[in-house]
Each structure stands twice: as structure tokens, then as C-alpha cells.
Amino acid sequence: MADARNVIEYDRVRKAYVQGKAPLLAVEEMSFAVRDQEFTSILGPSGCGKSTLLKITAGIMPVSGGTVHVNGRPVTEPVSDLGMVFQNPILIKWRNVVDNVLLPVEILRHRRRDYLDRALDLIRLVGLQGFEDRLPGELSGGMQQRVSICRALITDPPLLLMDEPFGALDALTREDMNLELLRIWEARKKTVLFVTHSIPEAVFLSDKVIVLSPRPSRVARLFEVEIPRPRELSVRYTKEFGEYCGSIRAEIKR
Amino acid sequence: MAIKELERVEIETIQGLPGRGPGRREILVPTATLVLLVLAWEAAVAAFQISPIILPPPSAALLFIGKNLKLLLAHTYATTHEILLGFLLAIAVGLVLSIVMIHSKIMSEALYPLLVLSQVLPKVAVAPLLLLWLGYGMLPKVVIAFTIAFFPIVINGVSGLTNIDPEMLDLLKVLKASRWQVFVKIRIKNALPYIFDGLKIAITLAVIGAIVAEFIGGDTGLGYLIIVSNSTINTTMMFAALIVLSALGMLLFALIMVVERVAVPWHFRS
Incomplete structure (x- = not known):
């Protein structure tokens, strides 16, 4: 362990899939660290193993080589106390908003009533008050994704893994959700x-x-984004922001 | 805030749309079609002076039902009894089999070919054998109705219990959910809409099974009544039995739809 402030450390992680007869190497010699309370994004072309990396981090997929440490412990089984948000909201169709948010509480066999107030707070935080007893089928895609974020936050995990959570949303809703996520994170x-x-x-x-x-x-490369916080949507139209985007884009092209 | 308000409006419009239950039009159109068909049948029989031995007018068949209500009800009762017992047995065995099959790969591999075999073998061909073994009472009819009806329940049960979004399974793994928790909290309810689709097929098959069994042996039931009508060339009675049988089949099917709406309300709201 190099640094005690590292929440996640990847050390020469490899992941190969067996596809037909030939093994397919998805991740090769991946090494980096994620620090405590840091917001880290992973960018890359499609099929470069980004989702695979998250599943490995959560301990629901084994590595083919190398090691992953979360909170100083090597990952060998599902990691406790982390929240995960997927590309799709994957809500349970027959449960209303509150009961979907409380799913992890039930699975972990905690007492529901100890978490009910927290669930209602989170639902208010993401702007879904008044929709507590609606079924997922009655909500728009953006609203469903907000419910799934509440579900990931209900047990107040210090670590959040998010796999393209806003990929399926339209641009305006996406900006909205970005702001909300930053607010929650801050x-x-x-x-x-x-x-x-x-x-x-x-x-x-x-x-x-x-x-x-x-x-x-x-x-390929690591960029430190030094735009001051709290960030407003208007940051996106500054020269500095454009330069960051430009240099990252150039790195991806190669 | 504007976006949130838009969403609210959108939700209200969605809820205003039909889909919760059959509206007036959904009842009116099929009823009118049926009435028109019956009237055309009546008119055709009169216009072409068709012999009642070939095709009796619907009015004659309905009149027969009115005059022989007691007889028809007794036979209907017998048939319904066989159908329901066979159907309930099919539900019980079908659900147990699908649960066993999803929990054990070996059981699934062992049972699946047998299930398919039990379906490719025509029940009509096996029915005489079953009658030979089980006598001419109610039991062989129940068994035949059951053997023909349980298959869609097993197949749909297995689909419903296993067709879970892989991301949902990942989420449950992250939460370290036990197999039992996944089964109780996700699989069972996920399977319900599939199972109800299976039940709708199964109930019509159970009707077929009971009637076929009555054709082959016995002295009661609507199938028996049809055979008797045939040998006595009483076509009017045959049509009366067919009308009652159709009504029975529709009623049983409708009952399942009603139960489905109560049991899986979320399935009709999206």
C-alpha cells in the first residue's frame, strides 16, 4: 500500500475473456489509484473494458492477473459498503419509489423503519417528492435513474461506482443530473x-x-482537472473547459 | 424546475390512457361482431333452406339450450369439474417443476427432454391407454387435461424465473443477496406475468384435454354429449353443447384475466 489516502488501487490488473477458443484480452496491465473523496472519471472507446473494470472493483468479477485493493484490502469477494449505479435504472417494476430505494436495506437485513426517513430525504434531494408511491412504469427515464441513485446512496456508502449512469438520458436531463450528482457528492x-x-x-x-x-x-493518460468548485453549468462554456476537452479528445483519437 | 413540471404533466397523460381495464369500445366491438355473425348464420340457414341435420339455425340451438338447461348444466358441471381439477394439478406440478429446473442444472437436463417427449406424443393417442389403466370415471379425464395443460406453465415458469436483467443480478451480487433472497424478492414476482400467459394457454388446453377424454370413454360431460349427438344425428343438440362449451372456455379464460389484473397490476401500468 503506497498511500493510505488511496481508496482503490489497481496494480497491473489484467482481464481476459474466453471467447470461443481464443482468449480475448480486455484489460492489460492497468495500474492507477483513486483517492479518498475524489471524483474520478474513466473515459475510453467502446468495448475498452470500462464496465469490466467497475465489476472487478466491486468484487463481482474476478481478475485474470494483478490485484485490486479497496480500502486497503485485496478484493476477492463482493466489496461491502459501496454503492453501484448502472447504465439502466434496473428498478423493480412492482415496487414503488420508496420500496425500490429501500431494497439494499432489506437485502442487508437492516430495519426498514431506521432508513425510511433517509429514503424520503434522498427522494427529496433528487427532486422526486410527491412521487414516493409511484411505480417505475409511471416515471420517465430520468426520474427512474434518480431513483436508482437514491438506492445506491441509501446505506450511505463512502464509495460510489457509476457505470455510464446518464448515458440513456437526453442532453438537458443529463446536465440536470450532473448538477444534482455534484451537489450530492459535495x-x-x-x-x-x-x-x-x-x-x-x-x-x-x-x-x-x-x-x-x-x-x-x-x-493512456491521466488528466487532473483543476477547475475550481463548486462548478456551475456555465463552466462548460469557458476557455479553460474547452482546453481540457480538447486535449482529452486528442488523447482518445490516437 | 420546468423540466420537473413537464414530467408531471407527462405522467398524468400516461395515466389517462386506456390500459387499466377494458373500456366501453373494447367490449362493444367484439360483442357487435359476434351478434352480427349469429344473425348472418340465422339468415343464411333460412335463405338457403339448409337442413337442420347439416346446420341448424342458432335460434334452434339456443331454444334447445333453454328447454334442456338441466341436462346441459349437469354435463357442463362434470366437464368443468374435470377441467378445473386438471388445471389446478397442472399449476401445482408445473410450478414445482419450473422451480426445480431453475435450481438444478442436472434436474433441468434430465427433465427437459422428458417434458418435450410428453408434449410431442399426441394426447389423443395416449388417451385410450389412460382409460384402460384408470377406468372410465373422472380420473382419466383429469389426468389427460393435466398432461396437456402443464407444459406451457413449466415453460413460461422457467422463462419468468430466469429472465432477469443481468444488471439486476449484478446489483444483487454487489448487495451480497442470498439465493433465497433473489428468489423471494425478485424471481417469483418477475415470473408472474409469464406464468399468467402460460395459464391462459393452459386453461384452453385443459378444456381440449377434458373433451378429448370424454370422446374416448365415459358417460358424462359435454364431450360425451357431442358424441351422443353425433351417433343420434341430433345436430341441434351438438350445436347446443358446442355453444355451452365455448361459453365455458371463454368464462374460464376471462376469470384468469381478472385474476391477472389483480395479481400483477404493475404489468398493466407502463
Whole structure:
């Protein structure tokens, strides 16, 4: 362990899939670290193993080589106390908003009533008050994704893994959600590892942007984003923001 | 804020749309179609002076039903009894089999070919054998209705229990959910809409099974009544039995749809 402030450390992580007869190398010699309370984004071309990396981090997929440490412990089984948000909201169709948010509480066999107030607070925080007893089928895509973020936050995990959570949303809703996410992150000081396809989204949200190379992927370059916080949407139209996006874009092109 | 308000409006419009239950038009159109068909049948029989042995007018068949209500009800009761027992048995066995099959790969591999075999073998061909073994009472009819009806329940049950979004399974893994929790909290309810689709097919198959069994042996039921009508060339009675049988089938099907709306309300709201 090099640095006690590192929440996640990847050390020469490799991941190979067996596809037919030939093994397919998805991730090769990946090494980097994510610091406590830092917002880190992972950017890269499609199919470069970004989702794979998140699943490895969560401990729901084994590595083929190398090691991952979360909170100083090697990952060998599902990691406790982390929240995960996926590209799709994956809500349970027959549960209303509150009951969907409370799913992790039930699975972890905590007492529901101890978390009910917190669930209602979170629902208010993401602007869904008044929709507590609606079913997912009655909500728009953006609203559903907000419910899934509440679900990831319900047990107040210090570490959030987000796999292109806003990829399916339209541009306006997406900006809205970016702001909300930053607000939550600033209020609750969490460590976030965020996978995205969008360069402006990565720059807007992150302290660090990690650009991956095409498959087999490794870290192509690491960018530190030094735009001061709190960031407003107008930051996106500054020269500084444009320069970050430009240099990241140039790195991905190669 | 404007975006949130738009969403609110959108939700209200969605809820105003039909889909919660059959509206007036959904009842009116099929009823009118049916009435028109019956009237055309009546008119055709009169216009072409068709012999009642070939095709009796619907009025005659309905009149027969009115005059022989007691007889028809007794036979309907017997058939319904067989259908329902066979259907309930099919639900019980079908659900147990699908749960066993999703929990054990070996059981699934062992049972699947047998299930397919049990379906490719025509029940009509096996029915005489079952009658030979089980006698001419109610039991062989129930068994035949069951063997023909359980298959869609198993197949749909397996689909419903296993067709879970892989990301949902990942989420449950992250939460370290036990197999039992996944089964109780996700799989069962996820399977319900599939199972109800299976039940709708199964109930029509159970009707077929019971009637086929009655054709082959026995002295009661609507299938038996049809056979008797045939051998006595009483086409009017045959049509009366067919009308009652259709009504029975529709009623049973409708009952399942009603239960479905109560049991899986979320399935109709999206």
C-alpha cells in the first residue's frame, strides 16, 4: 500500500475473456489509484473494458492477473459498503419509489423503519417528492435513474461506482443530473468512480479523468482537472473547459 | 424546475390512457361482431333452406339450450369439474417443476427432454391407454387435461424465473443477496406475468384435454354429449353443447384475466 489516502488501487490488473477458443484480452496491465473523496472519471472507446473494470472493483468479477485493493484490502469477494449505479435504472417494476430505494436495506437485513426517513430525504434531494408511491412504469427515464441513485446512496456508502449512469438520458436531463450528482457528492463527500463516454461530462464532474486506450486497455493518460468548485453549468462554456476537452479528445483519437 | 413540471404533466397523460381495464369500445366491438355473425348464420340457414341435420339455425340451438338447461348444466358441471381439477394439478406440478429446473442444472437436463417427449406424443393417442389403466370415471379425464395443460406453465415458469436483467443480478451480487433472497424478492414476482400467459394457454388446453377424454370413454360431460349427438344425428343438440362449451372456455379464460389484473397490476401500468 503506497498511500493510505488511496481508496482503490489497481496494480497491473489484467482481464481476459474466453471467447470461443481464443482468449480475448480486455484489460492489460492497468495500474492507477483513486483517492479518498475524489471524483474520478474513466473515459475510453467502446468495448475498452470500462464496465469490466467497475465489476472487478466491486468484487463481482474476478481478475485474470494483478490485484485490486479497496480500502486497503485485496478484493476477492463482493466489496461491502459501496454503492453501484448502472447504465439502466434496473428498478423493480412492482415496487414503488420508496420500496425500490429501500431494497439494499432489506437485502442487508437492516430495519426498514431506521432508513425510511433517509429514503424520503434522498427522494427529496433528487427532486422526486410527491412521487414516493409511484411505480417505475409511471416515471420517465430520468426520474427512474434518480431513483436508482437514491438506492445506491441509501446505506450511505463512502464509495460510489457509476457505470455510464446518464448515458440513456437526453442532453438537458443529463446536465440536470450532473448538477444534482455534484451537489450530492459535495454535500456527502464520497469517493466516486464514474464511467462515461462523454468528454464534457467527465471534465465537468471530475478531479481526475483517466483515459483508457482501445482494447486491450491500459491507462493512456491521466488528466487532473483543476477547475475550481463548486462548478456551475456555465463552466462548460469557458476557455479553460474547452482546453481540457480538447486535449482529452486528442488523447482518445490516437 | 420546468423540466420537473413537464414530467408531471407527462405522467398524468400516461395515466389517462386506456390500459387499466377494458373500456366501453373494447367490449362493444367484439360483442357487435359476434351478434352480427349469429344473425348472418340465422339468415343464411333460412335463405338457403339448409337442413337442420347439416346446420341448424342458432335460434334452434339456443331454444334447445333453454328447454334442456338441466341436462346441459349437469354435463357442463362434470366437464368443468374435470377441467378445473386438471388445471389446478397442472399449476401445482408445473410450478414445482419450473422451480426445480431453475435450481438444478442436472434436474433441468434430465427433465427437459422428458417434458418435450410428453408434449410431442399426441394426447389423443395416449388417451385410450389412460382409460384402460384408470377406468372410465373422472380420473382419466383429469389426468389427460393435466398432461396437456402443464407444459406451457413449466415453460413460461422457467422463462419468468430466469429472465432477469443481468444488471439486476449484478446489483444483487454487489448487495451480497442470498439465493433465497433473489428468489423471494425478485424471481417469483418477475415470473408472474409469464406464468399468467402460460395459464391462459393452459386453461384452453385443459378444456381440449377434458373433451378429448370424454370422446374416448365415459358417460358424462359435454364431450360425451357431442358424441351422443353425433351417433343420434341430433345436430341441434351438438350445436347446443358446442355453444355451452365455448361459453365455458371463454368464462374460464376471462376469470384468469381478472385474476391477472389483480395479481400483477404493475404489468398493466407502463
